[in-house]
Amino acid sequence: MPTPARRQYLDIKARYPDALLAYNIGDFYEFFDHDAETIARELHLTLTARSFGPGEVVPLAGVPMHAIEVYAARLVARGYRVAICDQVSPPGRGLVQRAVTRVLTPGTVVEPGMLAPARETYLAAVAIGRRDPTTGLPRAVGLAWVDASVGAFACAQWSADDLPHALQAELARLSPAETLVSAAVARDDAPERAWLHPYTLSVCPDDAFEPESARIRLCRHFGVATLAAYGCERLPLATAAAAAIIQYIERVNAPLLALLSDLRAYDTHGYVEMDAHVLRALEVVEPAHAVEGGASQQGATLLATLDATRTPMGARLLRRTLLHPLRDRAALETRLDAVAELVERLSLRQRLAPLLDGLGDLERLAARIAQGAAVPRELLALASGLGRAPAVVETLADCAATALGETRAELDPCADARDLIVRAVADPAEATGRLLRAGYSADLDALVDGASETRQWIAALEGLERERTGIRSLKVGYNKVFGYYIEVTRPNLARVPSDYQRRQTIATGERFVTAELKEHEAQALHAEERIAALDGELYAALLAELARSHARLRRTVGALARLDCWLSLAEVAVARRYTRPRLADDSALEIVGGRHPVIEATLDGVEFIANDTRLDDLDDLAHDDEPTRAMLLTGPNMAGKSTYLRQVALIALMAQVGSFVPAARARIGLVDRLFARVGAEDDLARGLSTFMLEMVETAFILRHATPRSLVILDEVGRGTSSADGLAIAQAVIERLCSVTGARTLFATHYHELARLAETLPRLSAWRMEVAERDGQAMFLRRVVPGASDHSYGVQVARMAGLPADVTARAAALLSQRLAPPALVAERPIAYARDAAADGADEVVEAERLRIGDGLASEERELALALASVNLVAVTPLEALNLLFSLQQRARVSLGMADRERG
Numbered sequence: 001m002p003t004p005a006r007r008q009y010l011d012i013k014a015r016y017p018d019a020l021l022a023y024n025i026g027d028f029y030e031f032f033d034h035d036a037e038t039i040a041r042e043l044h045l046t047l048t049a050r051s052f053g054p055g056e057v058v059p060l061a062g063v064p065m066h067a068i069e070v071y072a073a074r075l076v077a078r079g080y081r082v083a084i085c086d087q088v089s090p091p092g093r094g095l096v097q098r099a100v101t102r103v104l105t106p107g108t109v110v111e112p113g114m115l116a117p118a119r120e121t122y123l124a125a126v127a128i129g130r131r132d133p134t135t136g137l138p139r140a141v142g143l144a145w146v147d148a149s150v151g152a153f154a155c156a157q158w159s160a161d162d163l164p165h166a167l168q169a170e171l172a173r174l175s176p177a178e179t180l181v182s183a184a185v186a187r188d189d190a191p192e193r194a195w196l197h198p199y200t201l202s203v204c205p206d207d208a209f210e211p212e213s214a215r216i217r218l219c220r221h222f223g224v225a226t227l228a229a230y231g232c233e234r235l236p237l238a239t240a241a242a243a244a245i246i247q248y249i250e251r252v253n254a255p256l257l258a259l260l261s262d263l264r265a266y267d268t269h270g271y272v273e274m275d276a277h278v279l280r281a282l283e284v285v286e287p288a289h290a291v292e293g294g295a296s297q298q299g300a301t302l303l304a305t306l307d308a309t310r311t312p313m314g315a316r317l318l319r320r321t322l323l324h325p326l327r328d329r330a331a332l333e334t335r336l337d338a339v340a341e342l343v344e345r346l347s348l349r350q351r352l353a354p355l356l357d358g359l360g361d362l363e364r365l366a367a368r369i370a371q372g373a374a375v376p377r378e379l380l381a382l383a384s385g386l387g388r389a390p391a392v393v394e395t396l397a398d399c400a401a402t403a404l405g406e407t408r409a410e411l412d413p414c415a416d417a418r419d420l421i422v423r424a425v426a427d428p429a430e431a432t433g434r435l436l437r438a439g440y441s442a443d444l445d446a447l448v449d450g451a452s453e454t455r456q457w458i459a460a461l462e463g464l465e466r467e468r469t470g471i472r473s474l475k476v477g478y479n480k481v482f483g484y485y486i487e488v489t490r491p492n493l494a495r496v497p498s499d500y501q502r503r504q505t506i507a508t509g510e511r512f513v514t515a516e517l518k519e520h521e522a523q524a525l526h527a528e529e530r531i532a533a534l535d536g537e538l539y540a541a542l543l544a545e546l547a548r549s550h551a552r553l554r555r556t557v558g559a560l561a562r563l564d565c566w567l568s569l570a571e572v573a574v575a576r577r578y579t580r581p582r583l584a585d586d587s588a589l590e591i592v593g594g595r596h597p598v599i600e601a602t603l604d605g606v607e608f609i610a611n612d613t614r615l616d617d618l619d620d621l622a623h624d625d626e627p628t629r630a631m632l633l634t635g636p637n638m639a640g641k642s643t644y645l646r647q648v649a650l651i652a653l654m655a656q657v658g659s660f661v662p663a664a665r666a667r668i669g670l671v672d673r674l675f676a677r678v679g680a681e682d683d684l685a686r687g688l689s690t691f692m693l694e695m696v697e698t699a700f701i702l703r704h705a706t707p708r709s710l711v712i713l714d715e716v717g718r719g720t721s722s723a724d725g726l727a728i729a730q731a732v733i734e735r736l737c738s739v740t741g742a743r744t745l746f747a748t749h750y751h752e753l754a755r756l757a758e759t760l761p762r763l764s765a766w767r768m769e770v771a772e773r774d775g776q777a778m779f780l781r782r783v784v785p786g787a788s789d790h791s792y793g794v795q796v797a798r799m800a801g802l803p804a805d806v807t808a809r810a811a812a813l814l815s816q817r818l819a820p821p822a823l824v825a826e827r828p829i830a831y832a833r834d835a836a837a838d839g840a841d842e843v844v845e846a847e848r849l850r851i852g853d854g855l856a857s858e859e860r861e862l863a864l865a866l867a868s869v870n871l872v873a874v875t876p877l878e879a880l881n882l883l884f885s886l887q888q889r890a891r892v893s894l895g896m897a898d899r900e901r902g
């Protein structure tokens with residue numbers, strides 16, 4: 001039989017099986033049983049045991065109450081949920097009542113200390129529709145998400161045609177911290193499980209997603225009869241996902257619901273579709289090979305290069321903007337007009353910058369008011385931020401750009417809210433111990449005055465009593481146990497008046513009280529309690545009053561964030577000499593003097609070599625022959641091919657977020673979808689780079705690209721033998737050029753492929769220019785017409801520091817034109833032999849050989865060994881060992897082994 005205390009714990013725990021239960025006992029939050037083991041492991045805490053009564057000892061680990069937020073933050077960051085269970089009845093006799101007051105989950109944390117300032121933390125929900133009996137896949141899928149730190153709430157729905165890629169692309173943009181799914185979807189064998197693979201899932205009961213009850217729940221939440229106003233009346237799955245979010249938040253952090261006053265249904269077809277591969281290949285917001293906690297990688301993204309924002313909300317908006325390039329030319333021109341005006345008018349930039357500097361995160365502050373969680377410091381920060389709005393409005397008064405004018409119109413300084421805060425809230429620096437300042441409430445002031453009179457009376461008492469009794473050493477003091485007392489030293493005890501009542505004897509004398517002193521003491525204590533109660537009550541009312549302005553505050557703050565974002569784009573454009581792109585509705589692409597924005601910014605002092613790009617409109621009739629739609633770029637490794645490909649895609653992307661671009665001139669026929677694939681060997685760090693995967697991705701492009709799309713393919717076909725790779729690459733290019741018609745840039749170090757340009761009319765061959773001087777290759781980084789004639793592998797190896805004798809030998813081998821496939825056919829061997837074991841034989845063997853005679857067999861051996869290595873499967877350490885043994889053998893065969901040893 002469990003004790004009542006144990007039963008209470010088990011009852012509560014049973015309601016939160018998926019969370020770690022932090023159970024308040026005294027000054028600690030304790031975790032029991034399996035939870036204790038988990039947190040001891042995760043937080044490196046000591047695991048102890050606690051007895052819940054005779055015979056019942058369970059594992060225990062605990063954290064001090066005041067530190068729970070720090071520990072919980074770490075647990076939540078690792079994907080755990082933490083249920084905070086507090087004492088809800090005043091301490092007294094019998095069992096204290098306890099209840100879970102809040103569940104901290106990765107997607108619902110709003111504590112400022114637990115959130116990253118410059119990016120959103122999203123809670124998402126995915127609702128899966130009925131399955132098609134033939135394919136087994138859903139006919140439609142709904143998605144909803146919320147950023148609980150600001151109250152943004154939105155939903156979308158896709159039909160089978162767009163699945164799963166549109167959903168996956170949207171999830172890649174959001175990168176939700178937590179995703180709600182039904183139990184049916186969370187099952188390992190559910191086909192949708194794979195779509196949601198990298199995300200932290202939280203399982204909700206299946207009925208949370210039931211469309212009809214979802215509709216009713218949402219209507220009730222918004223207090224409306226129909227969802228028409230939210231644009232999701234005909235989107236049952238989007239609605240279901242949104243309702244699942246409402247239900248979940250109700251359970252884990254109900255006060256947040258007040259923030260979710262609006263829901264926006266949106267359509268991703270308005271954005272340029274970019275999936276996770278594109279985001280990674282172009283390093284839009286995250287470096288491709290993110291090293292955990294690697295600060296050195298920070299600068300290597302487009303976001304970092306373009307981010308000169310001055311506020312966290314501006315930084316978040318810029319991030320969202322880069323992840324959501326638009327297809328609509330009119331909307332983009334409006335943005336570009338705003339950025340252009342800021343670029344052109346230095347004085348405008350100079351006036352705006354100081355107004356935005358240090359403005360703080362007004363967006364999240366406003367949300368904390370709506371949640372009733374804002375503390376005085378936060379209110380004052382909001383008021384001071386709002387105080388700058390009138391100056392911003394004035395600064396924008398003479399702007400010509402429509403978007404700047406609209407922003408100005410949205411900038412409601414919310415003077416009433418600001419005045420109220422300034423009038424009401426006490427400056428924490430004054431340390432009055434109260435939330436509200438004097439003069440705000442007459443009732444509160446009267447209580448405070450009364451209390452201070454009492455305190456003054458007590459303060460004056462010592463002087464008065466010394467005079468009355470003539471005891472010069474008499475003291476008035478205070479301690480926690482007895483309250484106020486009058487202390488008289490032993491020699492003076494005879495002079496103590498009769499109204500003194502003895503309370504305590506101490507070493508040097510006695511302590512007394514008087515009836516009057518007790519009375520004042522009671523008054524003082526009572527007054528403090530009443531002051532605190534009234535102060536708190538009035539403050540809560542103030543927050544509720546301010547919360548009514550939340551929608552207006554959000555609009556104002558949104559306008560400030562937009563200004564910050566545009567100003568950042570403008571400042572970077574000026575500093576880096578970007579130009580305004582010309583946007584067009586055709587499918588041409590023309591860039592003169594284009595640069596890679598990120599590499600350019602990281603080349604310290606070295607000049608970045610600008611390059612041109614020209615692809616014709618598909619319907620271009622000005623040409624006698626077919627328009628050029630694809631570029632095949634050849635050149636040796638390290639020549640700059642990948643950089644060039646990415647630079648073209650980045651310029652298009654930048655143009656379609658409304659940014660200026662790193663080019664002397666650019667004319668961009670708007671892109672509907674951006675595709676990027678990087679060949680397996682260039683993408684080893686992903687760990688998934690199999691040839692299979694590469695082909696799956698390439699197949700996807702062939703199926704989904706349109707003539708308006710922009711496709712960059714970097715070394716595709718590399719993940720297999722060169723003959724296969726060449727064949728596949730050729731087939732892919734042929735298909736893209738002649739059937740799909742998408743604008744395509746294809747980079748490869750297989751210079752043999754360039755021949756294709758002779759037969760494919762829409763394809764033009766380009767190469768990275770390389771100059772040779774004294775057998776040294778010099779990469780000029782210039783893209784010029786034609787095909788690269790050889791791959792300069794030996795020169796690159798030399799530049800990389802391979803010993804001169806090895807590169808010399810390699811050059812000799814090359815001149816004899818030993819093509820690897822022929823060799824393999826002749827005598828295939830596996831390179832599985834243990835190099836150390838047979839090394840001795842090799843040396844003996846080699847020593848009999850002299851340079852020039854018998855080398856043919858050894859060079860063959862070497863070439864074979866090299867040719868048969870599976871580079872995709874080899875680990876860096878194995879590669880190094882392999883290189884070492886190859887080098888040893890090469891040295892031996894060149895007769896250098898002895899010299900080296902001597």
Ligand code: ADP
Binds near residue numbers: 637639642643
């Ligand atoms: P490839 O793909 O041909 O192997 P990369 O594009 O990776 O070569 O380029 C290798 C390096 O050369 C880059 O990291 C960059 O430092 C430099 N680079 C590339 N293009 C340029 C350029 N246009 N101007 C200056 N440096 C460049």
Ligand code: MG
Binds near residue numbers: 714
């Ligand atoms: Mg490359």
